[in-house]
Amino acid sequence: MSADVPVQPLPVVAGVDTHSETHYAAVISVTGQELGAVEFQTTESGYRALEAWITSLGPLLRVGVEGTGSYGAGLTRHLQKDGITVQEVLRPARRLRRMKGKSDKIDAYAAARTALSQVAPVVPKAGDGPVEALRVTMMAYRSAVKAHTAAGAQIGSVLVTAPEEMRARYRGMSGEPLVRALAAARQRAGEDEVARATRTTLTRLARRSQFLADQSQAAEDDLKRLVTQINPGLLQARGVGPVTAAQLLITAGDNPERITTEAGFAALCGTNPVPASSGRTTRHRLNKSGDRQANWALQMIVENRLSNDHRTIGYQTRRIREGKTKTEINRCLKRAVAREMHHLIVHPRPPVDVTDLGPRRKALNITQLQAADHMRVSNATLSRLERGKTFAPDLYHQYTHWLTELENPQQTS
Structure with a gap:
């Protein structure tokens, strides 16, 4: 009589419904059989x-986790560190929740089934590198900018209803001069209760505005420093500043290779064309989903290029002649920028070295003003280029070509 052959357990898939204090995990086999669901604490020992x-019930294929960028971030990092494949899953559709009901256990099993089906699998962000530092810095920057804007609006609102003597004193002033004047204001003898309270409120709001302006500038400086460390070449792309570069890097995450195609990055940013055809009309519309902050960053880049990039301006002019609306042209431009940004993020390029421009010009005994006149730009623009403060690709190539011609007159004659 032959010995019994041990039965190998079926591979399993886990799903996790995440919360702030507890996670509910469920495990199913590859045949869909429910093997169990247990609640765990959101601590290191709980992880x-x-x-x-989940690894004791059979060979684990993958884990579907809800909210890998929020409540599930800690668990995701823990599992990925141990080499377990984690897939981000979305909450069940509202229609399905109404049909099957809702509980932590039901949601955990739904996450497991989604991970098993591999429907639109999403690799979560790593969240354990320099881009995570960029993300938390961006939070401080955005909140400071928002509060600074609110403080400015409140100053204007209070001034509208302030006593006439006070309004007359600050009439015609705005922006930073107004804030400085209000921050330095002192109480005056003989003022009534309303005037005294109004002046105190304006002073407090002005000083708050100054503090928030310093906070936002410090956060922006940190963003620029971090972006320079992570991907300095991104800052040299036309129309890309520290804030927009930071947001695009945050959207891609510490593991941008997870976004395998530029079309996938465009969809992530909500700039992929969505068919909106009907009857005899064939058209596409803007995608309203995706990361809206990344979409905003692409919009800022497009607006910058429309103001000073002759190629982008020419493209818009040509498409308007073809009968396209500005909304449709905007979608096309954002899609093109998304393609360019994806390449720069996934395949970082070293920054262009501009430190030799100034010495080369000086060696030819050309003043900066003379060079600026020849290039038909302002002296300040050329100065920023030579010092590496800003980078304009077209100006850089024209400038280097001109300097090369002057350095090698025999070759260019």
Whole structure:
């Protein structure tokens, strides 16, 4: 009589419904059989216990986790560190929740089934590198800018209803001069209760505005420093500043290779064309989904290029003649910028070295003003280029070509 052959357990897939204090994990086999669901604490020991349990029920294929960028971030990092494949899953559609009901256990099993089906699998962000530092810095920057804007609006609102003597004193002033004057204001003898309270409020709002302006500038400086460390070549792309570059890097994450195609990045940013045809009309519309902050960053880049890039301006002019609306042209431009940004993020390029421009010009005994006149730009623009403060690709190539011609007159004659 032959010995019994041990039965190998079926591979399993886990799903996790995440919350702030607890996670509910469920495991199913590859045939869809429910094997169990258990609740765990959101602590390091809880993560270890969860991992031990889901790996004890059979060979683990993958884990579907809800909210890998929020409540599930800690668990995702823990599992990925141990080499477990994690897939981000979305919440079940509202229609399905109404049909099947809702509980942590039901949601955990739904996450497991989504991970098993591999419907639109999403690799979560790593969240454990320099881009994570960029993300938290961006939070401080955005909140400071928002509060600074609110403080400015409140100053204007209070001034509208302020006593006439006070309004007359600050009439015609705006922006930073107004804030400085209000911050330095002092109480005056003989003022009534309303005037005294109004002046105090304006002073407090002005000083708050100054503080928030300093906070936002410090955060922006940190963003520029971090972007320079992560991907300095991105800052040299036309129309890309520290804030827009930071947002695009945050959207891609510490593992941008997870976005395998530029079309996928465009969809992530909400700039992929969505068919909107009907009857005899064939057209596309703007995508309203995706990362809206990344979409905003692409919009800022497009607007910058429309103001000073002759190629982008020429493209818009040509498409308007063809009968396209500005909304349609805007979508096309953002799609093109998304393609360019994806390449720069996934395949970073070293920044162009501009430190030799000034010495080369001086060696030819040409003043900066003379060079600026020849290039038909302002002296300040050329100065910023030579010092590496800004980078304009067209100006850089024209400038280097001109300097090369002057350095090698025999070759160009």
